[in-house]
Amino acid sequence: MTDREAVVTALAAIADPSGGGDIVASGRVSGVVVKADGSAGLVLSVEALARDVAERLNAAVELAVRRVPGVTAARIILTAERDTAPAAADVRTGPVPGIRTIVAIASGKGGVGKSTVAANLAVALARRGLSVGLLDADIYGPSVPTLLGLTGRGKLEGKRLQPAAAHGITALSMGMMTDPTKAIIWRGPMAASAMMQMVEQTDWGVLDTLVIDLPPGTGDIQLTMAQKLKPTGAVIVSTPQDLALIDARRAIAMFGEVKVPVIGLVENMSSFVCPACGVRTDIFGHGGAAAAAEAAGIAFLGGIPLDIAIRTASDAGQPPAAGEGALAEAFAALAEQVAAGLGL
Numbered sequence: 001m002t003d004r005e006a007v008v009t010a011l012a013a014i015a016d017p018s019g020g021g022d023i024v025a026s027g028r029v030s031g032v033v034v035k036a037d038g039s040a041g042l043v044l045s046v047e048a049l050a051r052d053v054a055e056r057l058n059a060a061v062e063l064a065v066r067r068v069p070g071v072t073a074a075r076i077i078l079t080a081e082r083d084t085a086p087a088a089a090d091v092r093t094g095p096v097p098g099i100r101t102i103v104a105i106a107s108g109k110g111g112v113g114k115s116t117v118a119a120n121l122a123v124a125l126a127r128r129g130l131s132v133g134l135l136d137a138d139i140y141g142p143s144v145p146t147l148l149g150l151t152g153r154g155k156l157e158g159k160r161l162q163p164a165a166a167h168g169i170t171a172l173s174m175g176m177m178t179d180p181t182k183a184i185i186w187r188g189p190m191a192a193s194a195m196m197q198m199v200e201q202t203d204w205g206v207l208d209t210l211v212i213d214l215p216p217g218t219g220d221i222q223l224t225m226a227q228k229l230k231p232t233g234a235v236i237v238s239t240p241q242d243l244a245l246i247d248a249r250r251a252i253a254m255f256g257e258v259k260v261p262v263i264g265l266v267e268n269m270s271s272f273v274c275p276a277c278g279v280r281t282d283i284f285g286h287g288g289a290a291a292a293a294e295a296a297g298i299a300f301l302g303g304i305p306l307d308i309a310i311r312t313a314s315d316a317g318q319p320p321a322a323g324e325g326a327l328a329e330a331f332a333a334l335a336e337q338v339a340a341g342l343g344l
């Protein structure tokens with residue numbers, strides 16, 4: 001593949017914000033050149049896009065081009081015939097304006113690594129050139145600020161919440177709005193309406209996908225979310241342990257009832273490789289998740305190893321999916337399957 005072809009291939013992974021496939025297929029990109037010194041240039045039409053949408057698309061294109069091996073610089077020329085573009089809110093393709101797809105990350109049991117998988121999946125999807133938001137719907141035990149290393153408070157502009165940007169994604173969590181040292185005591189319906197506000201009254205801009213990290217279980221918040229937001233799909237996280245799998249089946253059944261397609265089951269804390277001796281141990285058993293997925297008639301999306309590096313990096317606010325190596329590759333492989341499941 002020539003450098004030019006590699007650039008075009010990278011651009012073809014970016015969805016057109018106004019729908020109709022990717023930006024190459026929809027004709028937004030023209031005049032792609034890669035010079036001998038590695039500098040790339042192209043013309044990007046931002047016709048009929050609101051300004052913030054155009055800026056995001058420009059940033060996504062620049063990032064995608066710069067990531068192509070051999071490319072040293074990117075020059076993007078923006079063109080638009082008209083300057084009266086419709087507002088971002090006009091890009092209505094799903095239940096929430098501007099948000100093209102929603103993927104809910106759920107589990108029956110707590111502590112199986114939903115939040116870790118959700119945050120790293122979001123980062124890995126963004127590394128594919130998609131515009132990704134992450135909503136921490138765990139109102140009572142928010143963990144996204146820790147996972148992404150967010151320290152600031154959420155900002156309010158007018159009546160709209162502003163998400164934080166980190167590791168190539170935008171994110172919002174109740175942890176950005178409350179005092180982390182104080183317990184949050186809300187009744188179920190209040191927590192559910194807080195979550196809806198965080199989806200609908202936030203300036204997400206145009207997103208290819210919003211990843212929602214759900215609290216554990218199949219309660220009020222999960223049901224409200226599934227019914228009102230109509231996610232494009234759900235990803236179930238489980239450990240290989242029998243107990244966790246029984247609860248995963250409950251979560252699968254809940255999404256079945258509200259007619260949200262389950263993209264598949266991820267086995268987290270799969271096998272453990274001893275950092276000292278290199279011996280692989282299946283602490284929670286092995287193969288259970290693949291068997292449970294098959295029994296439930298859903299896809300098995302593979303495993304994420306139990307690795308101390310995931311815990312330490314997560315605690316340090318450095319998602320492993322943003323780095324290099326085997327862990328980043330495991331999350332990239334997961335993101336590939338989830339993107340396909342979402343039709344992205």
Ligand SMILES: Nc1ncnc2c1ncn2[C@@H]1O[C@H](COP(=O)(O)OP(=O)(O)OP(=O)(O)O)[C@@H](O)[C@H]1O
Pocket residue numbers: 107109110111112113114115116117138141143214215216268269270304305306307308309310311312314315
């Ligand atoms: N694959 C892994 N390897 C090592 N540690 C992991 C792995 N996945 C998650 N952890 C660690 O396990 C703990 C629980 O993970 P996490 O908070 O993501 O679970 P959760 O399912 O979201 O929990 P809750 O139900 O409380 O929301 C964290 O300390 C996290 O760093």
Ligand SMILES: [Mg+2]
Pocket residue numbers: 114115116138143214215
């Ligand atoms: Mg969690």
